[in-house]
Amino acid sequence: MKGGLLVDDEFIHGEETNLTVRKTSLFFSGDGFTVYDCKGSLVFRVDSYGGPNNRDTDEVVLMDAHGRCLLTLRRKRPSLRRRWEGYLGERTDGQKPIFGVRRSSIIGRNSVTVEVYAEYECSEYLIEGNFGQRSCTVVEAETRRKVAEIRRKVDASTNVMLGKDVFSLNVKAGFDGAFAMGLVLVLDQIYGDDYVGVGEEQVHPSAVDL
Numbered sequence: 001m002k003g004g005l006l007v008d009d010e011f012i013h014g015e016e017t018n019l020t021v022r023k024t025s026l027f028f029s030g031d032g033f034t035v036y037d038c039k040g041s042l043v044f045r046v047d048s049y050g051g052p053n054n055r056d057t058d059e060v061v062l063m064d065a066h067g068r069c070l071l072t073l074r075r076k077r078p079s080l081r082r083r084w085e086g087y088l089g090e091r092t093d094g095q096k097p098i099f100g101v102r103r104s105s106i107i108g109r110n111s112v113t114v115e116v117y118a119e120y121e122c123s124e125y126l127i128e129g130n131f132g133q134r135s136c137t138v139v140e141a142e143t144r145r146k147v148a149e150i151r152r153k154v155d156a157s158t159n160v161m162l163g164k165d166v167f168s169l170n171v172k173a174g175f176d177g178a179f180a181m182g183l184v185l186v187l188d189q190i191y192g193d194d195y196v197g198v199g200e201e202q203v204h205p206s207a208v209d210l
Contacts, residue, residue, distance in 0.1 A: 007070055007088065011043075011177035016170065019043060019177065020153065021184060023165040033188075035169070035181060041065070044181050059091065060185050062178065071182045075189070076100070084186045086179075099179075101186045112190070114138075114183065131187040134167040138183060147172050148180040150187075 006012070017037070024032035024046075035044035042065040062071040072091035076083040085097035097117060104111035104126075112127040129136035131150065138148040149170040153162045169184060171177045 007176050007178035007182070008064075010064075012175070013171075013173060013177070015173050017177060019169040019171065019181075021167050021169050021181075033181075033185070044070075044178070046185060060189065061090070062182050062185060064178075070178045073182055073185050073189070082190045084189065086182055086186075101183065101190075103190060112187065113141075127183065127187065131191045132164075134164050136187065138180065147175040148183070150184065 020036045022034050022036070024034055033044070033046040034042060037043050045063050045065065045067075046060065047063075058075050058077070060073040061069055062073070063069055069090040072087040072089070074085050074087065074091060074097075076085050083100060083102040086099045086101070087095055087097050099114060099116045101112060101114050104113050114125040114127065116123045116125070124141040125138055125147065126141050127136055127138050129150070134150055134152045136150040137146055139146050149168075151168045151170065152164070153166050153168045154160065155162055169180060171180045
């Protein structure tokens with residue numbers, strides 16, 4: 001698949017796609033997500049996977065709107081660089097990962113490397129920016145072409161920037177939206193919400209403000 005990992009062709013589009021990602025808990029980083037398209041329809045979801053001790057969990061599962069497992073993200077242990085691996089569908093014993101994610105530096109916070117394995121072209125992507133501030137760009141390592149972006153979301157009706165539990169995921173044409181959302185889940189596990197402020201406005205997305 002040229003231009004992005006193929007998890008499910010339903011989530012690869014011929015034009016740019018803007019998704020709204022909403023954390024489903026305000027108390028624990030990584031408790032869950034719901035993801036909506038520009039019409040307010042549910043696209044992806046991640047149910048609670050660990051509560052207050054979620055940093056000790058090993059797996060995160062990305063599902064479509066109907067609860068079908070698309071990706072399983074698994075922490076690779078031991079790993080000083082917080083390595084994660086992605087498996088197609090519901091992971092089974094002996095199954096090989098289709099991509100791996102690792103922090104580029106133990107100390108630095110601003111660069112993550114994504115390796116796509118085997119028949120998926122063995123390509124590489126870089127995630128640059130600050131996930132805690134909801135400001136990241138996913139680029140092809142070789143060409144520097146942008147394939148996805150994570151940005152703070154502004155309510156179009158009030159021009160007010162929303163809290164960091166609601167943000168935008170922009171997926172470029174031809175790139176796998178499920179793969180992009182899988183990367184969001186890994187970033188949330190690696191970095192969490194270190195910079196989310198208390199008292200920021202929280203708004204449930206609707207078809208009007210998506």
